[in-house]
Amino acid sequence: MRHKMNQITFAFLSVLLFSSCLASPPNFVLLFADDLGFGDLGCYGHPTSLTPNLDRLAAEGLRFTDFYSTCAACSPSRASLLTGRYHTRSGIYPGVFYPDSIGGLPLNETTIAEMLKPLGYATAAVGKWHLGYGANGTYLPTRQGFDQYLGIPYSHDQGPCHNLTCFPPDVKCFGFCNKDTVAVPLMHNKSITQQPVHFLDLERAYSDFATAFIAASAQKKQPFFLYYPNHHTHYPQYAGPETAYQSLRGPYGDALMEFDSTVGNILSTLEKTGQINNTLVFFTSDNGPELWRMSRGGNAGPLKCGKATTYEGGVREPGIAFWPGTITPGVTHELASTLDILPTFAGLAGAKLPQVQLDGVDMTDILVKHGMSKREFMMFYPMNPSEKFGMFALRFWNYKVHFFTCGSIKSSTTPDRDCDAPLKAHYPPLIFDLDSDPSENYPLSLVGRPDLQSLLAKILKVKAQFEASMVFGESQIRRGADPALVPCCNPQCSPKPSCCQC
């Protein structure tokens, strides 16, 4: 009898195991905009942006109102997104990487791509990397878990402007680029395929690469992870012939519209390949608008200041999750972050979490049940963080507390003088209720408010506990630069960098 029961149990377990093998893990498409603020999309209230495909994601998916990146600059924000950890832990500070930087995202950090690979995922990155290049391409995406890469390995203003033209080509780019460095390259995996890159054709190449990757993975019945960090909305914006002059908003709007068209191509490929109901598409942005570019810098909507500050405009971003049949359309006010994407993908795919101190929490309950966030707080460090100063600001529930504030030239030009004011310590700290005052205009007074006094005591305790757990990684950016490391398609040529053209 016992033998028979064992046989039945074994048969039942086999069926279960077989079913779970047949169940296909979800695909992930992660769209990451650049210097795009809370107020830049049509679905977040911009009156003249034309973003029909991103608006579709929001209308048919879940739109976050309280979604945060960790840092108001490109490289640190990207490090947090891909590792689920504050960039201070991985050493991505101060500031950002340059074409000749020696360092990069340390190879012993585990990226989302590396986490998914053991489960058989196909992985590809297309667009702006900005987590280091290094000697012999040490830090390129293909060394960080991505099977394939097509893109520019850093910001596209980190090169001379001569090839950064708008359509038609006689309209030169507006403002300043890094004139004395090498022309911006396009890389396929570890090889330079164009230098300088042809910006007016770039989006077609990105769109073709992304859709071919989805189609090939679907044909092989292989789950996939596509990471598309795009450049478009970072200054100086560019747009190809199909979108230039098509939006009422000017160059920023045209660039955003071109990116949006690729989102449309990705969605239609997911539909054509039958993957749309088995794919989580997530959209957010690395940091808020670069306000010193004025109308070409992006828009933070009702939020205060922008890029390079720890005010809301620097770090609070659009966040949209789309997964037909699994995510019910709606809006959530739950607190969430780029840090939470890695644990969420891990939970949905059944992947093993990296065995390191993670800062993200699984937000699946928010996505699939419109449930509550497991996140109670969010810390904000400046672009040049230090253990001496610690965090500059902390969000706890609906309250934002500033221990230090510091403006930035990158957020100057608006009438709000706090946006480029010097470093200032606040004791007692500034406290804002973001539910009633999202613009951080009216600090709350502690006088006669025992409820706020006890809240502040709790917040200070959370701050102390968190800072005791924060071990700053060795700065990868202070490792410095070596002119010999700049990507050059003709490595033996002279004089560099001007000879690096192919």
Ligand code: MG
């Ligand atoms: Mg950026």
